Amino acid sequence: MYIIFATVLFKLLISHTNLLDFIWAIRLHRLAFEMVGLWPKSNKCTKKSLWPEIWVGIIFTLLIFVSNVPMIYAVIQVWGNMVLVIDNLHTTIPQVITSVKYIIIRRKRKGYIWKYIK
Numbered sequence: 102m103y104i105i106f107a108t109v110l111f112k113l114l115i116s117h118t119n120l121l122d123f124i125w126a127i128r129l130h131r132l133a134f135e136m137v138g139l140w141p142k143s144n145k146c147t148k149k150s151l152w153p154e155i156w157v158g159i160i161f162t163l164l165i166f167v168s169n170v171p172m173i174y175a176v177i178q179v180w181g182n183m184v185l186v187i188d189n190l191h192t193t194i195p196q197v198i199t200s201v202k203y204i205i206i207r208r209k210r211k212g213y214i215w216k217y218i219k
Contacts, residue, residue, distance in 0.1 A: 139210075157207060172193040172196055172197075
């Protein structure tokens with residue numbers, strides 16, 4: 102009887118710990134998405150504002166011109182040396198993929214300025 106109770110209690114504690122880890126991860130991702138303008142604010146969803154679009158433009162411009170362009174230029178500079186090209190592509194490809202994902206996520210959101218650009 103006590104063994105069954107201890108087993109059930111242990112499973113509940115583990116599931117509670119997993120739940121706390123899950124909540125921590127959600128909060129962390131929510132904070133990161135809020136910083137780059139991908140997580141909507143709950144009290145501002147209904148109100149139309151131009152500031153989030155300006156913020157997205159600033160983030161996207163920084164993403165492209167501060168990190169992607171110099172990384173691609175570094176790959177072009179070392180194009181003859183295969184070891185250095187692979188070393189540079191090791192960091193360049195994930196950064197470019199992140200930029201593309203950022204564009205895709207912004208385009209999939211509803212009610213934003215993207216629908217007027219098409």
